[in-house]
Amino acid sequence: MIRSLNAIRWAYRIYIVEDSAILLRLLVEMLRGIAGAFVVGHSAHAEQAIREIPEVTPDAIIIDLMLTTGTGYDVMKALEQQGTTMPVVIVLTNLTMAPHPTWAARRPSRSSRSARSGR
Numbered sequence: 001m002i003r004s005l006n007a008i009r010w011a012y013r014i015y016i017v018e019d020s021a022i023l024l025r026l027l028v029e030m031l032r033g034i035a036g037a038f039v040v041g042h043s044a045h046a047e048q049a050i051r052e053i054p055e056v057t058p059d060a061i062i063i064d065l066m067l068t069t070g071t072g073y074d075v076m077k078a079l080e081q082q083g084t085t086m087p088v089v090i091v092l093t094n095l096t097m098a099p100h101p102t103w104a105a106r107r108p109s110r111s112s113r114s115a116r117s118g119r
């Protein structure tokens with residue numbers, strides 16, 4: 001996949017909003033390997049991202065949903081309220097979430113699954 005992207009002859013400006021230093025470093029390294037992809041800025045804080053994104057006018061934002069100083073939703077909503085033209089948004093999260101309550105209510109418990117399978 002990355003090889004085929006390297007053949008593309010265009011520049012794509014990317015801003016990253018990520019509060020994990022490890023994940024930020026991995027994303028920047030990965031994007032360096034793609035011809036035409038340029039990281040034009042990054043932030044670990046929602047407020048900083050809201051200030052900087054309109055200034056650097058990225059083509060895409062890679063944004064973490066859960067930041068230490070807000071959420072990715074907060075950033076996107078604030079940018080929209082400012083009238084910022086919204087670029088492509090790629091949402092990330094490394095949050096482990098509990099199943100949706102509706103799904104969990106329909107899912108059979110382990111004991112009932114074991115009883116049906118004869119265990």
